[in-house]
Amino acid sequence: MEVKVRPLDCWNDFKKYRENYYRNYLEAKDKDGIRWAGSAWAFDAIPKGLGEDVYSLTGEPYGATCAFFHDFSRECLEHIERKGIARDLCGYMRNYWGSVSLNKYLLTDGTIVEPFPKPDFNFTIHICCTHAKWYHFAAELEGGVPTYAIDISVGPGYLLDDKKIEYVVRQLNDAIQWMEKLTGREYDDELLIKAVHAEADSMSTWAKICKLNQAKPAPLEEKSMFSLYVLNLINRSDPEVAKLYHKLHDEIESRVKRGIGALTFEQFRFLTDNPPPWAFLKVYRYLEKEYGAVSLGAIYTFGLAGGWMGMDEKGEKWVWEPAPTPEEAGVEITNREEALRWTAEYNLRYRASWQHEYSHWIRKLETYQMVKDWKADAMIMHLNRGCELWNMSTLEVRDYLVKHDIPVATYEGNMADPRDFDEARTFNVIDSFMQSLGVERISGK
Amino acid sequence: MGEKIGELREIKQFREWFEKRHDYAKKWKEKNGGSVVGYYCTYCPEEILYAAGILPVRILGSHEPESITRPYLHDMYCPFCHDTLAQGLEGRYDYLDGVTLAQSCLHMRQAFFSFADRVPNIEWSYYMPFPHGVNNPHAVDYARHEFEKFKTAVEEWTGTTITKKDLDSAIDVYNKNRELMMKVFEARKGEKPPITGLHAMEMVVSSQIVDKRDHNEVLESLVERLEEVEVEREIGTRLMLIGSEDDDRSFLEMVEYKINYPATFVYEENCTGARYFWGLVRKSDDSIRSLAERYVYRVPCPAKDWAVGKLLRRRFQHIERVIKEYNVEGAIIAQMKFCDPHELDIPSLRALFDKHDVKHLTLELDITQPVGQFRTRVEAFLEAMAEEDLF
Numbered sequence: 001m002e003v004k005v006r007p008l009d010c011w012n013d014f015k016k017y018r019e020n021y022y023r024n025y026l027e028a029k030d031k032d033g034i035r036w037a038g039s040a041w042a043f044d045a046i047p048k049g050l051g052e053d054v055y056s057l058t059g060e061p062y063g064a065t066c067a068f069f070h071d072f073s074r075e076c077l078e079h080i081e082r083k084g085i086a087r088d089l090c091g092y093m094r095n096y097w098g099s100v101s102l103n104k105y106l107l108t109d110g111t112i113v114e115p116f117p118k119p120d121f122n123f124t125i126h127i128c129c130t131h132a133k134w135y136h137f138a139a140e141l142e143g144g145v146p147t148y149a150i151d152i153s154v155g156p157g158y159l160l161d162d163k164k165i166e167y168v169v170r171q172l173n174d175a176i177q178w179m180e181k182l183t184g185r186e187y188d189d190e191l192l193i194k195a196v197h198a199e200a201d202s203m204s205t206w207a208k209i210c211k212l213n214q215a216k217p218a219p220l221e222e223k224s225m226f227s228l229y230v231l232n233l234i235n236r237s238d239p240e241v242a243k244l245y246h247k248l249h250d251e252i253e254s255r256v257k258r259g260i261g262a263l264t265f266e267q268f269r270f271l272t273d274n275p276p277p278w279a280f281l282k283v284y285r286y287l288e289k290e291y292g293a294v295s296l297g298a299i300y301t302f303g304l305a306g307g308w309m310g311m312d313e314k315g316e317k318w319v320w321e322p323a324p325t326p327e328e329a330g331v332e333i334t335n336r337e338e339a340l341r342w343t344a345e346y347n348l349r350y351r352a353s354w355q356h357e358y359s360h361w362i363r364k365l366e367t368y369q370m371v372k373d374w375k376a377d378a379m380i381m382h383l384n385r386g387c388e389l390w391n392m393s394t395l396e397v398r399d400y401l402v403k404h405d406i407p408v409a410t411y412e413g414n415m416a417d418p419r420d421f422d423e424a425r426t427f428n429v430i431d432s433f434m435q436s437l438g439v440e441r442i443s444g445k
Numbered sequence: 446m447g448e449k450i451g452e453l454r455e456i457k458q459f460r461e462w463f464e465k466r467h468d469y470a471k472k473w474k475e476k477n478g479g480s481v482v483g484y485y486c487t488y489c490p491e492e493i494l495y496a497a498g499i500l501p502v503r504i505l506g507s508h509e510p511e512s513i514t515r516p517y518l519h520d521m522y523c524p525f526c527h528d529t530l531a532q533g534l535e536g537r538y539d540y541l542d543g544v545t546l547a548q549s550c551l552h553m554r555q556a557f558f559s560f561a562d563r564v565p566n567i568e569w570s571y572y573m574p575f576p577h578g579v580n581n582p583h584a585v586d587y588a589r590h591e592f593e594k595f596k597t598a599v600e601e602w603t604g605t606t607i608t609k610k611d612l613d614s615a616i617d618v619y620n621k622n623r624e625l626m627m628k629v630f631e632a633r634k635g636e637k638p639p640i641t642g643l644h645a646m647e648m649v650v651s652s653q654i655v656d657k658r659d660h661n662e663v664l665e666s667l668v669e670r671l672e673e674v675e676v677e678r679e680i681g682t683r684l685m686l687i688g689s690e691d692d693d694r695s696f697l698e699m700v701e702y703k704i705n706y707p708a709t710f711v712y713e714e715n716c717t718g719a720r721y722f723w724g725l726v727r728k729s730d731d732s733i734r735s736l737a738e739r740y741v742y743r744v745p746c747p748a749k750d751w752a753v754g755k756l757l758r759r760r761f762q763h764i765e766r767v768i769k770e771y772n773v774e775g776a777i778i779a780q781m782k783f784c785d786p787h788e789l790d791i792p793s794l795r796a797l798f799d800k801h802d803v804k805h806l807t808l809e810l811d812i813t814q815p816v817g818q819f820r821t822r823v824e825a826f827l828e829a830m831a832e833e834d835l836f
Contacts, residue, residue, distance in 0.1 A: 084795060086788040088521055126577050129550045132751035133789040139756055140793060147752040151578025153548055154587075164574075167587040174582070178754050357551075358572065360558045383519060388785055391519045392555045396562075399516060 003217040003261035010247050014228055017244060019108045021234050022062075026105060026117050028055040034183060035117060037138070038124035039131045040233035040304075041351075043150060045195035045343050046175055047123060048237055049187045057119065059134060061233045062106075063092025066099060067278040067416035069110050076102060077417055091386030091416025093134045100141050121182055122147040123175065127357055128389035146182055148175050156358045157349035158311040168344040169337075176336075189336045195237035196333065196343045200325045202236040203307035203350070205245040207322035210302045212252045214374050217261030219252050222272060222295035223284040224262065232305035267292040268439050271370055273397070274382040274390045275300055279418035283426060287380075291434050292442045296374045299366055300390065303352030310355050311362060318365040320373050323350035360393035364400040371406050378407040378437065380430070386414035409433035447673035455667035456644050462651040462660075463692075466502070469655055471540045473500050480542040480603065485529070485557045486549035487653075487716045488575050488746070490592055490736050492726070494545075495657065496607045496615035497599050503653035504529045504538065504560070508693055508813055511535075517559045523783040524812040525690050526556035533564035543569035543602070545595075547740075548577070550748045550786055569602045571595065579741045581753045588737035596733065612732045622657045623722040625664040630719060632671050633711045634771050639674040642686055642710025643697040650692045650717050681707025682827055685773040685803075687714040687764070687794070689781030689810065696779070696814050704820055706827035711771045714764060715779070720744050723763075748786035758790070761797055768801050775830055777823070778807040804830050 028035045033053035038044075040058040047054050066073045076098025081087060083101065085094060099106065103115045122139055124147075126132035132149030139145040150171045154164035180187050206229060213220050220228075228248060231241045255261075270287075272295055277283065287293040302308070307323035326333055326342060333339050348354065356363035371379065379401055384391055398408045411429045414420030434441075450456060462469055470481050482494050483504040491501040506528025513534050514527045532538055544567050546557040554572075561570035573595050576584040596607055626649065632639050640648075648667070652660045684700070691697075691713075700708055713719060726732075726739040744763045751758070767773060776798055780787050791807065798805045806826040808819055 084792040086791070088783050089785060089788055126751065129748050129785040130789065132578070133747075133786070136752045136756065136758075137789065137793065139752065144756060146754070147756055148754050149578065149751055151576055151581055151584070153574055153577040155572075155574040163587065163590040167576075167583055167590075170583045171578075171581055174754075357554075358574070360555065360562075385521050388519075388521065388551050388783075391521065392551050393558070395515075395517050395519060396555075396559060 025055045025057045035119045037119040042124045045237035048195035049192035059096045060092045063095040064278045066095035070418045090130045125150045156355045169340045172340045192339045196339045198239040198242045199237040201242035204322045207306035215256040217266045218294050219255040221262035229305040265292040269376050270378045271376045272298040274384040275415035277413040290443045307350040308352040318369040360396045363393045381410045383412045386416045447675040455663045459647040459651040466654040482543040483541045485546040488547035492615040496611040522552045526552040528812045530556045533560045545571040547573045547575040579749045584741045589734045616726045618657045620725045626722045637676040639671045641701045679707035680709045683711045683774045685712045685776045688779040689784045692717045747790045776805040781810045
């Protein structure tokens with residue numbers, strides 16, 4: 001299918017926001033601001049109540065940025081391994097630790113700045129085996145930076161009950177008191193309320209954008225989506241981020257109406273799984289150029305940044321519909337307790353990427369439904385040695401899809417360790433897979 | 446003249462239970478007519494199962510090479526998970542009626558799900574969300590809530606009602622087991638520990654797979670006879686074993702009985718050692734809450750031990766106490782390959798040992814152990830320690 005294409009109008013807005021984000025964190029002290037660091041999954045609306053000059057650094061996107069710049073990544077990885085860190089641990093984390101330990105900070109254009117800007121505190125969540133321990137050790141490397149982690153291990157959203165939500169809310173309340181004591185600032189509930197609104201708006205709007213990619217031709221391809229979804233991983237509770245997603249949504253909606261696609265020739269639609277090998281995003285370009293194959297997204301790209309309805313109440317079917325914002329749900333948030341309750345419940349119930357950590361059955365249904373809803377021809381799955389969390393259940397999912405006549409190819413790699421990737425072998429896997437499915441090359445090779 | 450520890454009938458019984466654990470469970474089932482439930486992690490409140498007349502057994506591996514789990518578990522998941530799932534797929538747990546997991550590390554989670562789905566005789570499975578953040582002040586309340594739900598699920602499945610009396614009785618049996626094992630460990634503080642690490646492991650692991658009442662009988666007898674044990678072997682370097690699940694006899698036997706430098710494990714800080722039984726359930730009107738307190742406040746698995754405001758690890762505080770009380774001279778960090786929670790602690794753990802002038806050696810465990818290579822490394826480690834004493 002020949003397709004009309006055109007660059008995204010708001011592309012540079014997203015690029016600029018991300019660039020400023022890392023620079024703002026670096027320069028926070030010039031403005032007497034507060035710096036905090038934590039997982040991209042941290043409840044980032046919470047520190048917002050400390051003031052409008054609070055700047056964060058989320059670890060996973062930072063680790064991915066490091067991985068993109070191979071040489072810096074190697075320096076970080078080898079440096080931290082010499083300190084006794086196992087090579088099979090989370091790739092993002094090893095890049096982050098290496099960067100901290102080297103005392104070097106990377107900006108999005110590849111500029112390396114010294115020293116590493118130490119956070120005033122670390123604030124994170126814990127769901128896999130890594131997150132809280134990541135920041136615990138980072139704090140030790142940083143000479144004892146105060147650290148607080150929220151335990152969110154309460155099970156999948158469709159099984160939530162009041163006690164589970166209360167467990168998280170109580171910890172969030174404690175965290176606020178801890179932050180107040182630590183920073184000496186009075187907490188502003190109005191800023192918190194504004195932030196939790198923005199968070200839900202950003203995440204639900206991203207879900208709406210992802211849904212638009214069900215169209216044929218697909219208006220977005222996943223490699224570009226990586227530059228778009230990331231704002232929800234660095235600062236989703238900033239109203240400016242929500243605004244940018246609305247702008248993007250309007251643009252994508254218009255592209256769908258006008259039949260504008262992501263690829264000039266779309267003959268094969270596939271989904272991926274797991275974070276990509278950031279140092280080898282050329283895999284996506286290879287598939288596009290050689291086979292007219294468009295990557296529509298993944299439970300990673302959609303689920304990490306989006307708020308989705310998820311499992312139905314009976315736990316029998318996954319529903320890929322955007323989660324409601326407070327306005328859409330008819331919820332009025334007027335005080336701290338309501339804000340904390342909202343953000344806890346929204347994340348626990350609708351953050352898709354948390355749901356399948358509690359059952360491979362959920363992940364099977366989630367993936368299967370995505371293949372159906374986005375009209376994908378196949379799945380190309382990254383068996384990612386860099387993240388044990390995202391690798392949970394991948395092979396069980398593979399088995400499930402194959403049993404339901406959905407073709408699956410797998411290749412091994414590492415999201416954030418460029419040493420763990422065999423480029424030639426991966427292209428070989430892709431060629432064999434496409435040949436077996438009868439997908440013809442379009443490159444004329 | 447007393448008997449040698451390995452010749453005591455009690456120790457032989459522990460070993461027999463350990464080696465013939467499947468036979469034991471099948472016979473127990475025949476005799477008692479109850480259900481047998483496998484559990485995947487030591488955070489499972491076994492007392493609730495026991496109170497319902499169920500035999501809880503820990504799912505363990507066999508330390509034999511296998512290749513049948515690769516379609517379901519990623520290669521980078523730990524050998525223990527692969528090994529345990531393999532046991533299920535090979536039918537060795539064909540007597541289990543159910544399987545459960547108190548939320549644990551990711552590897553255990555995936556192994557549990559695959560086990561529950563793919564082992565055909567499993568009729569009941571239960572995934573219990575258990576707090577990861579055992580250092581936060583709300584963990585007990587939350588664990589209590591999940592324990593209540595677990596109890597209800599067990600009652601519904603078995604068609605029984607677990608009364609407070611049933612639960613208290615189960616707690617008594619389990620507390621007795623813990624107290625007796627703590628007494629055995631207490632005896633290891635002395636100059637001549639009467640029990641080696643090998644036999645201590647057999648004692649602890651057998652308690653995870655047999656009826657605690659049976660175990661208590663033998664354990665009581667062992668405690669009574671410990672003073673009579675003839676410690677004929679040279680104690681040598683007092684070692685602490687620390688790390689992941691480790692029930693491989695060949696490794697412990699090699700270190701204590703088959704190398705040229707004498708050494709004795711005086712404490713095992715792992716979930717097939719002290720971490721399993723350390724800490725009692727408090728008697729109270731709210732038995733479920735007491736259970737929750739015990740499991741939250743026990744010496745934590747590294748998967749659950751991290752900063753909540755204070756930059757402290759509770760496990761490290763415990764280890765520091767053990768170093769002093771047990772006069773630990775060296776530590777072997779036996780790290781299960783790919784076990785992230787332990788790997789995440791190792792650099793800080795090494796620093797802790799350095800601070801206390803305790804020499805340490807890190808070894809990586811797999812399904813089968815390269816005992817020859819380990820022997821060389823352990824000998825070199827002990828030799829280096831001896832040289833330091835010399836000069």
